[in-house]
Amino acid sequence: MDYTNQKQPQNYSQMEDLKTLDLEESVSETIMRDLRMIAYKLKYVLIPKEQEDNGKELRNWDLWGPLIFCLALAMTLSFKADSTTSSSKSDVFAIIFVLIWVGAFVVTLNAQLLGGKVSFFQSVCLLGYCVFPINIEALIIAFIGSYLPFVVKLIPVIICFAWSAYSSVGFMASLVPPHKKKLAVYPVFLFYLFLSWFSLIV
Amino acid sequence: MDFGIQNQTDEQQQANKESSNQNVNEGNKKQSGCCAFLTVEFYTPYFNVTENDVIQRIQGTFLPLKPDFLNLIRGNPDLWGPIWINATLIFMITAIANLRQIDEEKENQSFVISYVPQATALLYIIAFGTPIVLAAVMKFLGVDLSFFQTICLYGYSMSTLLPITILCYFQNELFLWLIIVYGFANSSLFLIVNLKEELDKLQIQKKYIIIGIVVTMQLSLYLFYKLVFFSYVTE
Numbered sequence: 548m549d550y551t552n553q554k555q556p557q558n559y560s561q562m563e564d565l566k567t568l569d570l571e572e573s574v575s576e577t578i579m580r581d582l583r584m585i586a587y588k589l590k591y592v593l594i595p596k597e598q599e600d601n602g603k604e605l606r607n608w609d610l611w612g613p614l615i616f617c618l619a620l621a622m623t624l625s626f627k628a629d630s631t632t633s634s635s636k637s638d639v640f641a642i643i644f645v646l647i648w649v650g651a652f653v654v655t656l657n658a659q660l661l662g663g664k665v666s667f668f669q670s671v672c673l674l675g676y677c678v679f680p681i682n683i684e685a686l687i688i689a690f691i692g693s694y695l696p697f698v699v700k701l702i703p704v705i706i707c708f709a710w711s712a713y714s715s716v717g718f719m720a721s722l723v724p725p726h727k728k729k730l731a732v733y734p735v736f737l738f739y740l741f742l743s744w745f746s747l748i749v
Numbered sequence: 750m751d752f753g754i755q756n757q758t759d760e761q762q763q764a765n766k767e768s769s770n771q772n773v774n775e776g777n778k779k780q781s782g783c784c785a786f787l788t789v790e791f792y793t794p795y796f797n798v799t800e801n802d803v804i805q806r807i808q809g810t811f812l813p814l815k816p817d818f819l820n821l822i823r824g825n826p827d828l829w830g831p832i833w834i835n836a837t838l839i840f841m842i843t844a845i846a847n848l849r850q851i852d853e854e855k856e857n858q859s860f861v862i863s864y865v866p867q868a869t870a871l872l873y874i875i876a877f878g879t880p881i882v883l884a885a886v887m888k889f890l891g892v893d894l895s896f897f898q899t900i901c902l903y904g905y906s907m908s909t910l911l912p913i914t915i916l917c918y919f920q921n922e923l924f925l926w927l928i929i930v931y932g933f934a935n936s937s938l939f940l941i942v943n944l945k946e947e948l949d950k951l952q953i954q955k956k957y958i959i960i961g962i963v964v965t966m967q968l969s970l971y972l973f974y975k976l977v978f979f980s981y982v983t984e
Contacts, residue, residue: 638862638863639862642862642865642866646865653832653836656789657829657832657833659789660789660792660793660795660796660828660829661796661829662793662796697851726799727796727798727799727800729800730796730798730799730800730803730829733833734833734836737833737836737837737840740840741840741843744840744843744844744847745862748847748860748862749860749862
């Protein structure tokens with residue numbers, strides 16, 4: 548059976564109908580479908596114009612996207628590690644990986660403790676997707692960083708950091724009561740600052 | 750009971766677990782039960798502050814001899830400060846230590862990032878472990894210590910390290926030692942003055958045990974800071 552000519556499902560509920568046909572399709576189909584979902588969610592999270600329903604699409608959270616971006620970032624930074632840091636590659640990989648997941652966990656927990664009513668994984672999903680600009684920045688610095696002075700390297704770092712922070716702050720700030728907004732937003736800012744700094748340094 | 754948690758098939762289990770936990774505790778007014786301290790609800794009362802409160806509390810730590818701080822936190826100790834001041838410090842230690850190492854002439858710049866796990870362990874053990882130790886010792890000496898107030902106190906005492914870390918950027922050894930000693934004196938005084946209330950419940954000799962523990966931990970923190978993170982940078 549061939550599904551390549553069907554109209555691509557635009558959201559998760561349409562996917563449900565196709566679920567029963569999973570076992571009969573080829574592996575590449577399954578993987579491409581998941582990748583398309585990730586790409587769709589990525590566009591949704593990072594391009595502010597796409598969000599017309601105030602983050603409701605995020606209810607269909609998934610952790611594949613965050614995992615892919617986290618692994619990509621950790622691998623990019625650890626490939627360069629030997630020549631530029633005095634720690635080994637595995638140290639760098641471990642620190643970045645732990646930092647992203649523990650960081651996302653703690654930031655979400657913080658929002659919940661401040662009285663925010665949000666599902667835990669939804670927020671981790673959002674924070675994970677917003678790591679994508681940091682990925683871009685790490686790749687830029689990895690490829691052409693050695694030819695640029697430190698100050699010039701700061702420009703893409705600041706742009707990508709601002710992009711990440713701006714995308715996730717809108718969602719985070721809407722979760723908590725207004726007088727605690729800055730308390731919920733500051734940890735997000737610190738989280739992306741930390742990751743940006745690492746992509747600059749390593 | 751409605752927690753506002755989005756109802757989703759994947760979330761059902763988590764929502765049900767949390768609501769049944771809450772129902773179990775509904776019977777007793779206080780959150781009791783062997784694992785109450787593992788739920789989110791147990792800690793929510795300690796996050797009842799606004800950003801202005803936090804800023805005022807941090808400002809209260811810079812003048813240790815004025816007992817303003819206790820008045821600021823009376824009845825409303827918070828945990829936001831201790832957690833995020835330490836997180837900020839971890840970032841600043843890494844950033845400033847790396848900035849110190851920048852050397853324009855060197856071809857392949859090598860930056861240290863192993864400070865992250867070291868700093869995390871150091872700061873969180875001192876900020877949260879010392880109050881636990883103090884509470885245990887005080888209990889042993891027969892007096893109760895208001896636990897969350899002490900954690901709050903310790904967490905905010907770390908904010909002395911914020912400007913000190915920034916100043917550690919400069920390479921002058923003498924200057925670094927001066928500010929480290931100043932930081933140690935400032936935070937130790939701050940802690941002792943604010944613990945005075947609790948200490949007054951003890952006899953004179955036993956007070957010195959507590960003061961001794963406090964001072965030792967602060968000393969080890971500041972020495973670690975100087976000797977490991979911002980040690981002498983070779984030319």
